[in-house]
Amino acid sequence: MNARSAAQEEKRRLILDAAVRVFARRGYHASRVGDIAEEAGVAHGLLYHYFRSKDEVLATIFRENWGTLVGRFRDVAASPTTAEEKLRGIAKILLRSWIRDPDLVTVMIREVARSPHLQAQVAEIGDGFAVIRSVVEQGLADGEFREDVDPLFATWIFYGGLEELLTGWVLGQLPHGDADVARAEEMVVAVVCGGLVRR
Amino acid sequence: MNARSAAQEEKRRLILDAAVRVFARRGYHASRVGDIAEEAGVAHGLLYHYFRSKDEVLATIFRENWGTLVGRFRDVAASPTTAEEKLRGIAKILLRSWIRDPDLVTVMIREVARSPHLQAQVAEIGDGFAVIRSVVEQGLADGEFREDVDPLFATWIFYGGLEELLTGWVLGQLPHGDADVARAEEMVVAVVCGGLVRR
Amino acid sequence: MNARSAAQEEKRRLILDAAVRVFARRGYHASRVGDIAEEAGVAHGLLYHYFRSKDEVLATIFRENWGTLVGRFRDVAASPTTAEEKLRGIAKILLRSWIRDPDLVTVMIREVARSPHLQAQVAEIGDGFAVIRSVVEQGLADGEFREDVDPLFATWIFYGGLEELLTGWVLGQLPHGDADVARAEEMVVAVVCGGLVRR
Amino acid sequence: MNARSAAQEEKRRLILDAAVRVFARRGYHASRVGDIAEEAGVAHGLLYHYFRSKDEVLATIFRENWGTLVGRFRDVAASPTTAEEKLRGIAKILLRSWIRDPDLVTVMIREVARSPHLQAQVAEIGDGFAVIRSVVEQGLADGEFREDVDPLFATWIFYGGLEELLTGWVLGQLPHGDADVARAEEMVVAVVCGGLVRR
DNA sequence: GATGAATGAGATTTCATTCAT
DNA sequence: AATGAATGAAATCTCATTCAT
Numbered sequence: 160m161n162a163r164s165a166a167q168e169e170k171r172r173l174i175l176d177a178a179v180r181v182f183a184r185r186g187y188h189a190s191r192v193g194d195i196a197e198e199a200g201v202a203h204g205l206l207y208h209y210f211r212s213k214d215e216v217l218a219t220i221f222r223e224n225w226g227t228l229v230g231r232f233r234d235v236a237a238s239p240t241t242a243e244e245k246l247r248g249i250a251k252i253l254l255r256s257w258i259r260d261p262d263l264v265t266v267m268i269r270e271v272a273r274s275p276h277l278q279a280q281v282a283e284i285g286d287g288f289a290v291i292r293s294v295v296e297q298g299l300a301d302g303e304f305r306e307d308v309d310p311l312f313a314t315w316i317f318y319g320g321l322e323e324l325l326t327g328w329v330l331g332q333l334p335h336g337d338a339d340v341a342r343a344e345e346m347v348v349a350v351v352c353g354g355l356v357r358r
Numbered sequence: 359m360n361a362r363s364a365a366q367e368e369k370r371r372l373i374l375d376a377a378v379r380v381f382a383r384r385g386y387h388a389s390r391v392g393d394i395a396e397e398a399g400v401a402h403g404l405l406y407h408y409f410r411s412k413d414e415v416l417a418t419i420f421r422e423n424w425g426t427l428v429g430r431f432r433d434v435a436a437s438p439t440t441a442e443e444k445l446r447g448i449a450k451i452l453l454r455s456w457i458r459d460p461d462l463v464t465v466m467i468r469e470v471a472r473s474p475h476l477q478a479q480v481a482e483i484g485d486g487f488a489v490i491r492s493v494v495e496q497g498l499a500d501g502e503f504r505e506d507v508d509p510l511f512a513t514w515i516f517y518g519g520l521e522e523l524l525t526g527w528v529l530g531q532l533p534h535g536d537a538d539v540a541r542a543e544e545m546v547v548a549v550v551c552g553g554l555v556r557r
Numbered sequence: 558m559n560a561r562s563a564a565q566e567e568k569r570r571l572i573l574d575a576a577v578r579v580f581a582r583r584g585y586h587a588s589r590v591g592d593i594a595e596e597a598g599v600a601h602g603l604l605y606h607y608f609r610s611k612d613e614v615l616a617t618i619f620r621e622n623w624g625t626l627v628g629r630f631r632d633v634a635a636s637p638t639t640a641e642e643k644l645r646g647i648a649k650i651l652l653r654s655w656i657r658d659p660d661l662v663t664v665m666i667r668e669v670a671r672s673p674h675l676q677a678q679v680a681e682i683g684d685g686f687a688v689i690r691s692v693v694e695q696g697l698a699d700g701e702f703r704e705d706v707d708p709l710f711a712t713w714i715f716y717g718g719l720e721e722l723l724t725g726w727v728l729g730q731l732p733h734g735d736a737d738v739a740r741a742e743e744m745v746v747a748v749v750c751g752g753l754v755r756r
Numbered sequence: 757m758n759a760r761s762a763a764q765e766e767k768r769r770l771i772l773d774a775a776v777r778v779f780a781r782r783g784y785h786a787s788r789v790g791d792i793a794e795e796a797g798v799a800h801g802l803l804y805h806y807f808r809s810k811d812e813v814l815a816t817i818f819r820e821n822w823g824t825l826v827g828r829f830r831d832v833a834a835s836p837t838t839a840e841e842k843l844r845g846i847a848k849i850l851l852r853s854w855i856r857d858p859d860l861v862t863v864m865i866r867e868v869a870r871s872p873h874l875q876a877q878v879a880e881i882g883d884g885f886a887v888i889r890s891v892v893e894q895g896l897a898d899g900e901f902r903e904d905v906d907p908l909f910a911t912w913i914f915y916g917g918l919e920e921l922l923t924g925w926v927l928g929q930l931p932h933g934d935a936d937v938a939r940a941e942e943m944v945v946a947v948v949c950g951g952l953v954r955r
Numbered sequence: 956g957a958t959g960a961a962t963g964a965g966a967t968t969t970c971a972t973t974c975a976t
Numbered sequence: 977a978a979t980g981a982a983t984g985a986a987a988t989c990t991c992a993t994t995c996a997t
Contacts, residue, residue, distance in 0.1 A: 390967085
């Protein structure tokens with residue numbers, strides 16, 4: 160990567176970061192290309208040098224960040240520990256991303272999670288599920304988890320719990336201080352792994 | 359309700375039902391008011407006789423159907439049984455709505471669940487959570503649930519699991535035959551109440 | 558005119574009067590047929606029993622009231638007095654119409670005076686000018702007025718002065734108490750007949 | 757003003773001039789934004805690059821041209837001559853604007869003169885009156901005009917005469933050759949300053 | 956690479972008018 | 977006569993995208 164590309168890369172980042180802030184603030188549909196350009200401090204035509212369309216900006220945001228998360232999921236899944244600990248690790252990664260970059264999480268939760276449109280563009284979207292599922296299946300294979308567990312549904316239920324917590328924070332409906340995030344993380348593992356019912 | 363208003367009510371329904379189909383097919387933003395009118399077999403101007411805007415059509419769809427669901431949640435919550443059974447009942451209601459009306463669930467999951475825009479319009483959105491929470495709190499008070507459970511987070515986690523299963527069906531990522539729905543229902547209760555970990 | 562027509566006539570009046578108020582309040586273009594109907598307390602469809610269109614309502618308002626004014630102009634013109642006194646009489650009629658019915662004058666000044674559209678529909682519009690002109694020509698023939706006066710231009714100038722005073726009241730730019738109206742009337746005759754310049 | 761902004765200014769003018777022609781031909785309300793763009797030979801979207809709305813186009817036309825006229829009024833008012841001569845100068849400016857640009861006068865007379873809507877937007881509208889009034893007051897102070905003259909009403913009456921002559925030309929009801937305009941100018945000063953009545 | 960003027964498809968919404976009841 | 981549901985033409989304005997400079 161030479162000096163030129165580094166400068167280019169920097170501008171690309173500028174635009175992506177601006178887009179995250181703008182999408183978080185106004186939502187994807189209500190955000191105009193001009194808003195992003197203004198936030199980035201460039202002319203709006205420049206956006207089209209780096210991205211094919213407004214849509215591609217959103218897809219790029221998702222792809223790059225989701226890819227990072229999934230990579231970290233994989234690290235956790237590859238570590239030598241129990242399935243429960245691995246689920247805890249995944250929960251920690253996902254939930255703490257809220258603290259690290261709330262705008263980014265806002266965009267990913269709000270704009271991407273449910274859009275069949277984007278799902279088509281971003282094949283990687285299923286990768287996170289695959290990692291979680293492999294952990295669940297390990298738990299089953301090891302006899303750590305109950306054998307009547309359906310790994311596919313269990314994966315979605317676990318992920319749903321995580322996503323809903325993020326949603327609660329995005330929508331401002333759940334307390335979201337650092338301590339709250341830590342407690343949420345404990346709760347999601349406690350509930351999903353240990354169940355609500357007193358043993 | 360006289361003949362006139364019954365006829366009007368019928369037309370209103372016609373438009374709402376058409377809107378559900380169109381929104382499910384193309385998504386809210388890609389659906390034009392003219393598409394809804396065409397699907398309903400009326401002039402597009404008539405839509406504005408019954409609703410203030412395209413937005414209000416979506417809000418109405420959500421409000422009326424969510425209200426029905428919440429009403430049924432309440433019936434379950436009021437029945438004389440264990441908290442676990444009540445959660446099972448709520449899961450059944452929500453998940454089986456997929457079988458009853460997939461288009462409607464598609465719209466509610468895809469367009470409404472994360473939109474802060476609609477959340478503002480539809481105050482009732484929190485009512486469902488409130489019912490679930492009351493059940494969780496009952497489980498705690500009765501000693502049925504573990505005392506270290508945070509009822510707020512547990513509520514969101516449980517609801518997230520349900521919503522994610524619906525999302526999986528909406529996106530065509532999860533098997534969704536009647537038997538699958540029944541198994542999903544069992545799983546969500548088994549996981550959330552009993553936990554994944556073998557006792 | 559039998560009982561039926563009297564009832565009809567009454568409703569017609571109701572609509573016309575309502576239209577004057579609505580047009581005065583919001584302007585012709587911004588006034589909806591429904592506004593007029595609501596103000597009149599009837600269904601908006603009924604308007605189309607009495608008038609061919611919204612446009613015809615305005616034309617009717619103008620025609621009927623302008624006709625009345627012109628009739629009174631004619632009475633003045635036919636009275637046995639000087640041209641100056643006749644002009645004073647005409648000024649009095651026109652300017653005092655403001656006191657009698659400000660809404661009506663507002664509509665006539667604002668919507669009709671300059672509209673070539675309406676001028677086409679309302680042939681009577683030139684009748685008022687004709688009466689004034691006949692008075693000016695009488696003044697010339699009698700030697701009362703200076704012989705270098707061009708009666709056509711003089712007529713328009715005189716009428717313009719009157720119309721502008723009404724405009725000032727309509728726009729709320731001129732004081733419009735009863736005494737102000739009386740003084741305006743004196744001024745317009747003093748200026749037009751006697752001139753500004755000290756003799 | 758560099759090359760870029762000069763080119764822009766030119767385009768802005770192009771649109772404004774086209775708008776004047778279109779408004780003169782069809783009237784403001786009947787003119788579509790697309791008509792203006794077509795007349796100017798640009799895409800209709802460009803209009804919104806230069807003006808916020810169709811309304812603002814009209815307001816701009818009025819403001820800029822009225823401002824020019826008022827500036828010339830002020831020059832006349834500042835010249836060292838009698839009040840009568842000054843009124844003659846003002847009449848000349850206003851009436852000859854008809855010869856210079858009939859379309860522009862048509863628009864200003866027809867669309868702006870009576871619209872309270874525009875009056876709100878264009879504060880400068882009263883400036884012309886203020887200049888005339890100052891001349892009248894000078895005439896009074898100098899003893900040139902009769903002391904019973906009310907300067908406010910006299911101003912409106914004088915302006916009304918001028919505006920009505922323009923209206924007559926706009927509506928095609930008054931002869932409007934160059935000689936007619938010159939005679940009209942003489943008449944309005946003769947009548948307003950000297951009065952109709954033979955001395 | 957950078958700019959922002961220019962384009963034009965397209966969408967919502969309004970509202971005069973019609974007409975079945 | 978009276979109603980108001982229904983129609984649909986029409987118009988403004990937005991904004992993603994292109995492209996000359």
